[in-house]
Amino acid sequence: MSYFDRFAIPHPSPAIYASMVAIGLTVLAIIVGLTYFKKWGYLWREWLTTVDHKRIGIMYLISALLMLFRGGVDALMMRAQTAVPENALLDAQHYNEVFTTHGVVMIIFMAMPFIYALMNFVVPLQIGARDVAFPRLNALSFWLFFMGAMLFNISFVIGGSPDSGWTSYFPLAGNDFSQSVGTNYYMLSIQIAGIGTLISGINFITTILKMRAPGMTLMKMPMFTWTAFITNVIVVFAFPVLTVALLLGTMDRLFGANFFTSTNGGMDMLWANLFWVWGHPEVYILILPAFGIYSEVISTFARRNLYGYKSMVASIVIISFFSFLVWTHHFFTMGQGPLTNSIFSITTMAIAIPTGIKIFNWIFTMWKGKIEFTVPMLYAVGFIPIFTVGGVTGVMLGMASADYQYHNTMFLVAHFHYTIIPGVVFAMIAGLTYWWPKMFGFMLNERIGKWAFWFIAISFNVTFFPMFFAGLDGQARRMYTYSEASGFGPLNLISFIGALGLAAGFALLVYNIYYSTRYASRNISSDPWNARTLEWATHSPVPAYNFATVPEVHSIEAFWDQKKKGQELFKGKIEKIHMPNHTGAPFIMSCIFFVWGFSFVFSMWIPAIITTIGIFACMAYRSFEKDDGYYISVEEVENTEKKLRGAS
């Protein structure tokens, strides 16, 4: 391919020029704004170089919200295109790029950072730690994810987006059938972000195993920490597979290797296997933290301890184990014979059992409780019936003989949206609303929040329920259009109307953030929800060192027992606190990674070599660097504590 062809110059669509101008103007506005308000130093010192888990959590959060809207606009475009038969809003190529990027953005660049946002912010506080085990690596994780996400997003304006589905099955994703650089972006940006996630996995496992407050045995950890722990164990086992698969895919695309081609001994279905060996556990990487959030939210607002804590822990461990034994159900139709399909059917359906246990445990947590319908609680109780529908359709899909009829249809699309949206998106909004006062020191407006909830919950069902019927009526997924005679029209139109409602709901969510930032009272206590776990025992906003003295824990709900039984949490004297130094290295190294990825996407070998050297130089610099961190003096801690106590 000639040099300029690779960059897709001149562009086929004027919309792309408009986007380029918009992106250029936005970047310019940010630069001018930062200069005018003299915020460059602030940005660098307080955010770009921070190693504080709370700040990193907030940066993850902002990125995730941005990506939520990017993926949401993709979704709207798809629903608009299929709203009526033979619509010409998008052409086939554009539609293929849109559903591909929708999938990748939502799973990899929205859901993943969202769970890491909450994990970063909450886990160290819940276990009474000062930070994660490796604060610098944590910053590197974030910046690698961020640069991966940015690299993926520029594909829209430079060179063309990937167009072979978020699963990127070969040989369709190979050079023969996918000739733009789109899939190169896919391979490299997910690789960069994935390395970040893998590092996070190691970091959080170490943090949770080694840095819990005295007295907090494993079976006294709050449920969200438990799910975070298991999630990261899955990450550490699953992500290396993705790393290898993407590496092999990159070799096929850039260096003419034949791992997944359909000739020269390549095996196209090897990609499908590797992808789903990572991809199925990935589903549980997303859903388990959501389960943790619901456990916290439901027990807080039912004003009761979690029912069946031990069986909850057992069920997440079992789910994590089974999540690695079911990947073949994603291609029952590959023709591996009834024996293999039967085995994977049974393992797949078996996951419903521990998941069912959790559902019933949440319901029984409300038994004899005193339920308050706050916004987080609304999402939690809305989640239960919707997710149940998603779960039972999952069991239906798990039955191989019937799956031959559902496979690759809208039925499947309906099913996984029925699990992922109430499971992940509802949980993230619930968690966001729940922990917002801890993050920012004020609460989100409950009234607007409830409006947003009802818009989202009702529109969700309007959007996705018709898809079950469309699937059973023979509508395959990923069809950019269909004929009038097919009869899919009315169902798809209902879906589009629902999608508009969802968009309104998410707009209300943003409005709520804006409104509350301006008008909400800053005069709230550190524990506005009357919550039960350790993170509410410190001030809001949380000081850099989290806890002035390390808490001593005697039960699962340490903070609740302090409030109700008068157990003392903070017994020790204030001592000087050791903290890690800020550093620009993770940010700089990730920027080099960005250029590295971009160079590989376009096969520009000279910058690729230079940046590869640069990445190793950064690592070498770090290994010779002497940095022992610094101490916060007793006086300073006492002053901060006094000030914060006055404030709250």
Next chain:
Amino acid sequence: MKIKWAFLCLALTILPVLTGCESLMVLDPKGPQAETQANVIWISIATMAIIVVAVFVLLVIMLVKYRASKQADDYEPPHIEGNPIVEAIFIGIPVIIIVFLSVVTVKTTYQVEATPEHLSKEEPLVVYASSSNWKWHFSYPEEGIETVNYLYIPTDRPLEFKLYSYGPITSFWIPQLGGQKYAMADMVTTLHLAADDPGEYMGRNANFSGKGFAENTFQVKAMPESEFDEWVDDVKKTAEPLTEEKFDELLEPGHLGQLTFSGTHLEFRPAPEGEYSSHQHGADRAHETSHGDHTEHSHHK
């Protein structure tokens, strides 16, 4: 009283939905395999309804009975760790359900992967169905004819489709006759179908294969065997022979209408099976252990 009304409303909403389902393609089977699958779907819906109703009813009871606004201000919820009997019930019932559904699945999976039982004495009609961007080529080796984008089949006779692809992975699917299976470039998969009723059915590629995917469909016409034989004779007499050059032309990406040829491309371009295949999948392997087999066959000759 209230609960009675609730159930009545539920029944009244469910009935029309269920009757509406009858016209959905997958639930309107025209062949034994699709019928088995439709039955499995109905069994699973009925079984899963137990779980859905249980969860919904329990949830509503909890939310109505234990909401804060209905309780005294000084009510303090008790600390309850759990109850082995209650937990055993809500582990036990799902286990029973999953065991039941597993038995159904295994039985029916073997069924739909084999020739339909009541037709097992009949000689199957073998059709090689291969896809190329974005077309379907149907070769009838025994009849010595080939069609593009349409498929004529006899009723009441087992059909054995041999699936493969010139290009991306596709999935061969005729919803009213049975579930789909992948067609891939480096192996041949086998799909057993049969039609009970004469009629016209929709067939399509269900696996995303690029730009022309949405229009990657074909028409299926089932007819009594005598009519089918007439059609075959007619094609042999009137259709042009398929040459290698012509076939290469057909493989070019794009959409074509319906075409008919005498002779098949299998003569000069055999399917990737047997010694031509890098690894063989699914052909009559109902009673073999697939895993061991798979690795054996993956070794290149």
